[in-house]
Amino acid sequence: MHAAALVRALREKIPLELRGFGGDALRAEGAELLYHTDQTAVVGFVPVLLRGRFFASMLRRMKREIETWKPDLLLTVDYPGMNLRLAGHARKKGVTTVHYICPQVWAWHRSRIPKIARILDLLVCLFPFEPACFEGTGLRAVFAGHPLVDRMAEARAEPPLELPWHGARHRVALLPGSRAGEIQRCLPKMLAAARMLEDRLRKEGLGDVSFVVPGPTEAMRAEAEKIASRAPARPTRCEVLRVNARHVLLQAEAAAVASGTATLEACLARCPTVLVYSLNPATAWFIRRVITIKYAGLANIIAGREVMPELLQSNFTAPNLTERLYGYVASPAACHEARACYDEVAARLGPGHAAETAAGRIMEVAAQRI
Numbered sequence: 434m435h436a437a438a439l440v441r442a443l444r445e446k447i448p449l450e451l452r453g454f455g456g457d458a459l460r461a462e463g464a465e466l467l468y469h470t471d472q473t474a475v476v477g478f479v480p481v482l483l484r485g486r487f488f489a490s491m492l493r494r495m496k497r498e499i500e501t502w503k504p505d506l507l508l509t510v511d512y513p514g515m516n517l518r519l520a521g522h523a524r525k526k527g528v529t530t531v532h533y534i535c536p537q538v539w540a541w542h543r544s545r546i547p548k549i550a551r552i553l554d555l556l557v558c559l560f561p562f563e564p565a566c567f568e569g570t571g572l573r574a575v576f577a578g579h580p581l582v583d584r585m586a587e588a589r590a591e592p593p594l595e596l597p598w599h600g601a602r603h604r605v606a607l608l609p610g611s612r613a614g615e616i617q618r619c620l621p622k623m624l625a626a627a628r629m630l631e632d633r634l635r636k637e638g639l640g641d642v643s644f645v646v647p648g649p650t651e652a653m654r655a656e657a658e659k660i661a662s663r664a665p666a667r668p669t670r671c672e673v674l675r676v677n678a679r680h681v682l683l684q685a686e687a688a689a690v691a692s693g694t695a696t697l698e699a700c701l702a703r704c705p706t707v708l709v710y711s712l713n714p715a716t717a718w719f720i721r722r723v724i725t726i727k728y729a730g731l732a733n734i735i736a737g738r739e740v741m742p743e744l745l746q747s748n749f750t751a752p753n754l755t756e757r758l759y760g761y762v763a764s765p766a767a768c769h770e771a772r773a774c775y776d777e778v779a780a781r782l783g784p785g786h787a788a789e790t791a792a793g794r795i796m797e798v799a800a801q802r803i
Contacts, residue, residue, distance in 0.1 A: 442792035577791040578783025585701040588679040602640030610691035625751035643670040687761035700732040705771040740774035
């Protein structure tokens, strides 16, 4: 999504021929995809190890493409484990290297900073505090604003979607993540919490509630529907839809959202949210020993305090999630306070036009090298 927006902004400045790996949005912008992100969407130490041969083969092929196709510029977007290796190889071959979306060196493994600085010509950051991490390294690191500010503005400008809330008094969104493993770990607990919340609201005479589970891709929707159909506990009104999560968050009264970029979308949508996450135990053990920041959620990291409650690992239970969601659904004051905090976070993410700003910075560097 972010790569596609950046490509559109770059194409307004210069003709482009694109080759690499990405998703449907990038393909729609004319990129020749050698690999689709469906093949690379894994998270965690153990899942990556299990697919080690595939990733090694992919890396070798992409290096060969750099050598044979000889691009003018290598633009890598996020995904640092693979992309920084490609950037290092491209730099050795004399290719200009630009990375969009700063690796989270501020969260862990700050020792990577000098290496990143050596292999990149430009680092375009999404958060205002990130360029300072690279001061004194010689790397040009710039803050261009967060592209989700623009995506949310676009969603607000569109006519509201007709979503199946069934006329319920309360509307709650459930976002279990974008990867199959995340959906499998998070959605059953979300559904159990949704059923408990439904029962509690009914018992206390606070009205009925509907739930929507958005799946932006057909693969995500199908996975969520499969898990929901087998869930031992499921609320009466719960729809799994192929729809962009932003539209659901803009209409929801509250949400439970798996940790990741979607929590920032919820913040920008001003939807009171409970952040949840559950990792493979081995991955969780590893992360606890390397992460140096207090919070998991991006809104909390930016705010420097917990503006979005976090339920992680053993704390992520159906009763705990029910209690947190009830705190929003039953209290307009709590929702008002959450939205005020989210507005503070949004103000720090830039005024918009992030892709255009990033494209301008990239063109400045490219003009010096190409």
